[in-house]
Amino acid sequence: MPPSTRERDDLEVRVPGTYGSKEKTTDERAEVAAFRGSLGLEHLIDVHTHFMPQSVLAKVWAYFDAAGPLVGRPWPIAYRQQEQQRLEVLRGFGVRAFTSMLYPHKPGMARWLNDWAAEFAARTPDCLHTATFFAEPSAAEDVTRALAQGARVFKCHLQVGxxxxNDPLLQDVWGLLAEAGVPVVTHCGSGPVPGPFTGPAPIAALLARHPRLPLVVAHLGMPEYEEFLDLAERYANVMLDTTMAFTSFAEATAPFPRPALPRLAHLGDRILLGTDFPNIPYSYADALHALEQTGLGTAWLRAVCHDNAARGFAL
Known part of the structure; x- marks a missing residue:
């Protein structure tokens, strides 16, 4: 069962010196505001942020702290505050809408994660109601239930899960989501390390069967950037989010191929801002400046950081 509010608060950990701490918040808010101002944007929309039951988030943070096998190197959590503080940080950056990306790593988790997410969305109006699923016999029923609860976006994590x-247990899930037109933010690239079902081939097979599926490739498909750009160019409902892309942290091990930048520019109406907040090892402003350094221009950045998601989610 999800933890109670009291248990959730007891599990919270505050680390002095993180980017969201008081001593850094004011400067960073000003930096992000200046970025928005340079684009003529009052707000940002971030489609890849993580809010989840604190018992689960504590385990995720512990995994990052230990540089687990899916991480492979030190990964300090930049925004390790209590839930309300994290919400205040995002809102202080001018983020008008965000997600509560959460994901199961074993059967039996998805439904109670979705129930938590429904409750979180009900008390957090600026959160885009997020849900998830796992390859298990109840998957289609879980997704049907989450859609009935009002889910507007799903998270699928092929690396962690x-x-x-293409598991037959998910056949009806993809059909339901394609029919409903609800996007699925999917960690399907092989970064930071490959999983048994990561990479473009499984997604290519999936899209061949469900060509209308609104699939959002997380992290621009890192490190198989160009192969996932191929799929986006082939399927009109495939989008990509920018999570961690172009940051010095990501470029050190999975640099984006600069010759592919014109392709990213051409797909500018299907690229969405994502950050992985709060689980990033650098500041939120760093993630925004990394996109700025692509040189793709103000109109591209404005579409990515706000307009595309505003249109897609009717905000």
């Missing part, structure tokens, strides 16, 4: 998106 270690399941095949």
């Amino acid at each position: 270690a399941y095949d998106p």
Whole structure:
């Protein structure tokens, strides 16, 4: 069962010196505001942020702290505050809408994660109601239930879940989501390390069967950037989010191929801002400046950081 509010608060950990701490918040808010101002944007929309039951988030943070096998190197959490503080940080950056990306790593988790997410969305109006699923017999029923609860976006993590998106247990899930037109933010690239079902081939097979599926490739498909750009160019409902892309942290091990930048520019109406907040090892402003350094221009940045998601989610 999800933890109570009291248990959730007891599990919270505050680390002095993180980017969201008081001593840094004012400067960073000003830096992000200046970025928005340079684009003529009052707000940002971030489609890849993580809010989840604190018992689960504590385990995620512990995994990052230990540089677990899916991480492979030190990964300090920049925004390790209590839930309300994290919400205040995002809102202080001018983020008008965000998600509560959460994901199961074993059967039996998805439904109670979705129930938590429904409750979180009900008390957090600026959160785009997020849900998830796992390759298990109840998957289609879980997704049907989440859609009835009002889910507007789903998260699918093929690396953590270690399941095949083409598993027959998910056949009805993809059909339901394609029919409903609800986007699925999918960690399907092989970064930071490959999983048994990561990479473009499983997603290519999935899209061949469900060509209308609104699939959002997380992290621009890192490190198989160009192969996922191929799929976006082939399927009109495939989008990509920018999570961690172009940051010095990501470029050190999975640099984006500069010759592919014109392709990213051409797909400018299907690229969405994502950051992985709060689980990033650098500041939120760093993530925004990394996009700025692509040189793709003000109109591209404005579409990515706000307009595309505003249109897609009717905000």
